[in-house]
Amino acid sequence: MVLTLALRNLFHDRIRLIVTLVGILFSIVLVAVQLGLYLGAKRMIVDMIDNAKGDIWITAFGAKSFEEGGVILTPRERHAALATPGVKAVVPLVVSFAEWRKPGGGSTNSVLVGTDPEDGGLKPWGVVEGEAASMAAPDAVLVDRSYLTDLGITGMGATAQIEQGRVRVRALTDGIRSFTQAPYVFTTANRARALLGIPRENSTFFLVQLQPRANIEAVRADLKSRLSGTEVLTKTEFRNRSLDQWLFSTGAGVALIGGAILGLIVGIVIVAQTLYSSTKDHLNEFATLRALGSSSGYIIKVILAQAAFSAILGYILGMSIAMVVVAFSVQTALPILMTPALAVFLFAITFGMCAISAVSAIVKVTKIDPAMVFSR
Amino acid sequence: MTAQIILSAKGVVKDLGHGAGMVRALKGVSLTLNAGELTLLMGPSGSGKTTLLSILGCILTPTLGNVTVGGESVKGLGPEGLADLRRRHIGFVFQSYNLFPTLNALENVRLALDVRGMHRQEAHVRAEKALRDVGLSHRLRNYPRNLSGGEQQRVAVARALAGTPSVILADEPTAALDSENGQAVMALLSQLAKDKSRAVLAVTHDSRTIPFADRIVRIEDGLIVGEERRTESRENISKIDVTRKRKAHV
Numbered sequence: 001m002v003l004t005l006a007l008r009n010l011f012h013d014r015i016r017l018i019v020t021l022v023g024i025l026f027s028i029v030l031v032a033v034q035l036g037l038y039l040g041a042k043r044m045i046v047d048m049i050d051n052a053k054g055d056i057w058i059t060a061f062g063a064k065s066f067e068e069g070g071v072i073l074t075p076r077e078r079h080a081a082l083a084t085p086g087v088k089a090v091v092p093l094v095v096s097f098a099e100w101r102k103p104g105g106g107s108t109n110s111v112l113v114g115t116d117p118e119d120g121g122l123k124p125w126g127v128v129e130g131e132a133a134s135m136a137a138p139d140a141v142l143v144d145r146s147y148l149t150d151l152g153i154t155g156m157g158a159t160a161q162i163e164q165g166r167v168r169v170r171a172l173t174d175g176i177r178s179f180t181q182a183p184y185v186f187t188t189a190n191r192a193r194a195l196l197g198i199p200r201e202n203s204t205f206f207l208v209q210l211q212p213r214a215n216i217e218a219v220r221a222d223l224k225s226r227l228s229g230t231e232v233l234t235k236t237e238f239r240n241r242s243l244d245q246w247l248f249s250t251g252a253g254v255a256l257i258g259g260a261i262l263g264l265i266v267g268i269v270i271v272a273q274t275l276y277s278s279t280k281d282h283l284n285e286f287a288t289l290r291a292l293g294s295s296s297g298y299i300i301k302v303i304l305a306q307a308a309f310s311a312i313l314g315y316i317l318g319m320s321i322a323m324v325v326v327a328f329s330v331q332t333a334l335p336i337l338m339t340p341a342l343a344v345f346l347f348a349i350t351f352g353m354c355a356i357s358a359v360s361a362i363v364k365v366t367k368i369d370p371a372m373v374f375s376r
Numbered sequence: 377m378t379a380q381i382i383l384s385a386k387g388v389v390k391d392l393g394h395g396a397g398m399v400r401a402l403k404g405v406s407l408t409l410n411a412g413e414l415t416l417l418m419g420p421s422g423s424g425k426t427t428l429l430s431i432l433g434c435i436l437t438p439t440l441g442n443v444t445v446g447g448e449s450v451k452g453l454g455p456e457g458l459a460d461l462r463r464r465h466i467g468f469v470f471q472s473y474n475l476f477p478t479l480n481a482l483e484n485v486r487l488a489l490d491v492r493g494m495h496r497q498e499a500h501v502r503a504e505k506a507l508r509d510v511g512l513s514h515r516l517r518n519y520p521r522n523l524s525g526g527e528q529q530r531v532a533v534a535r536a537l538a539g540t541p542s543v544i545l546a547d548e549p550t551a552a553l554d555s556e557n558g559q560a561v562m563a564l565l566s567q568l569a570k571d572k573s574r575a576v577l578a579v580t581h582d583s584r585t586i587p588f589a590d591r592i593v594r595i596e597d598g599l600i601v602g603e604e605r606r607t608e609s610r611e612n613i614s615k616i617d618v619t620r621k622r623k624a625h626v
């Protein structure tokens with residue numbers, strides 16, 4: 001009967017139910033979008049690091065992120081690393097912001113990623129046109145098709161200029177997005193050096209792959225002692241450093257999380273308000289229940305059930321709309337990421353929000369004086 | 377033959393309100409309710425009838441004095457303890473029925489049983505029987521707005537009855553009804569009072585309810601001023617015990 005009563009109370013006043021659901025829905029969509037953007041940004045920031053096969057990253061001292069590593073490591077560090085016990089391979093990467101000159105005039109910033117796929121370090125993924133191997137061809141670069149317009153080109157075979165050198169698009173990927181909005185442009189390490197006009201032996205990162213059963217911490221300590229003027233970071237550390245740089249130093253992450261919290265507060269206020277006014281409207285019934293001998297626990301259950309039903313309905317509606325927003329965001333500069341974990345988290349948050357909202361109604365109802373049943 | 381005492385109030389004083397607005401609504405009331413009897417509580421408006429009913433029904437606790445229901449005292453009980461006592465012993469019928477508008481007749485009665493933690497299957501059977509007992513087996517699925525006042529009050533009686541309380545307390549149960557429906561509800565209450573394990577008390581203004589009573593208690597200005605008992609045959613009221621208790625205010 002608790003559930004029956006809760007449902008009837010809820011559907012008794014349709015307008016209030018609609019206000020409640022709109023409140024929850026608004027809240028969920030806002031939180032989903034903000035957190036989805038946050039997750040999307042996070043994924044974009046760490047995608048390169050996650051896709052690179054290496055347990056340890058050697059970077060120039062003070063490297064802030066994947067995009068800002070500098071190009072100053074030399075073969076001396078590479079050899080020292082290779083000589084370290086437990087190290088299987090050391091793969092050089094050349095990464096730098098570079099000016100992309102559009103064929104039709106004008107230019108844009110890009111991130112040039114010089115990598116030799118055959119080294120087994122970082123290989124472009126999600127190739128949808130052409131082949132990754134075609135990177136070896138003269139002038140070849142590989143870009144993501146979502147940035148074709150930004151790069152001022154139409155597709156395969158297009159030519160452009162990076163800094164002073166001519167390049168031709170030999171393959172297209174799908175889904176390699178850039179948080180900085182400077183598109184990633186893949187090419188070989190040597191062509192990257194040539195385009196950037198830096199010495200043939202310099203690199204941005206050394207990606208260290210370990211031998212099976214090597215102890216990552218021991219190898220790292222060893223590498224640190226052998227290499228001066230560099231940093232030796234685990235994959236996780238480098239991820240976190242990139243995230244810190246782009247999400248937190250820039251304030252973008254704080255804004256997104258702040259937006260999500262704001263969404264929650266709005267939701268709580270609206271639901272608390274409607275639940276409280278519903279409880280007030282039904283106060284006489286709750287007093288009657290109390291006169292009939294119901295425990296206050298029973299009445300609290302009715303209110304919590306009302307909150308829970310609102311949560312479930314609001315979640316279903318809110319998520320449906322959020323999924324539409326997510327679908328529309330895929331092709332935008334900031335795709336929203338909806339993961340199963342985020343969906344579960346949002347469900348929990350919706351419930352928590354409705355439970356918090358129920359507090360004022362519960363306080364009201366526990367103060368009921370059953371004697372009011374006679375004073376009508 | 378002395379009837380079994382089901383509920384007793386001793387020296388009950390009740391102050392209502394706070395500070396300057398405080399009113400001594402009951403000024404020392406002692407009363408017992410016996411099994412198998414319908415007692416009418418009569419008195420002018422503002423004399424303390426509802427207050428007394430609330431105290432007998434364990435909704436309010438006395439400022440002074442004590443109430444015992446089924447041998448259990450209300451002394452020292454908090455809101456939950458009182459609710460528990462009501463759940464186990466008391467059934468209420470209100471002037472304005474106090475049915476749940478969003479529940480149909482059957483659900484209204486079932487709710488009172490659900491509150492007692494009764495299993496839904498059993499509650500359904502019991503609720504149906506209670507509604508049959510008040511003559512509403514054809515109105516089980518009707519919502520209060522589709523029932524007449526008399527029918528609504530009978531649902532309320534069924535709700536009070538279904539929990540098999542030892543005391544049924546009714547506050548002006550006929551006040552909102554026309555004469556015919558009022559008579560029907562009173563007949564029903566006097567019927568329920570024939571059960572030898574149950575006492576029924578009804579607050580009323582209406583002299584037409586007198587023929588249904590086994591006993592009439594009169595209250596004025598917070599004091600019981602008279603008690604009349606009808607003969608066994610319930611034919612005429614014989615004043616066997618009229619006690620003028622108007623003492624100095626306590």
Ligand SMILES: Nc1ncnc2c1ncn2[C@@H]1O[C@H](COP(=O)(O)OP(=O)(O)O)[C@@H](O)[C@H]1O
Pocket residue numbers: 392393394397398399400401419420421422423424425426427428
């Ligand atoms: N909550 C309250 N606060 C102060 N006085 C009250 C309150 N409720 C009732 N009273 C007063 O107590 C007296 C008895 O009231 P009540 O028991 O309702 O009388 P009856 O039911 O006989 O009309 C009246 O004088 C009334 O004004």
Ligand SMILES: [Mg+2]
Pocket residue numbers: 425426427
């Ligand atoms: Mg009254």
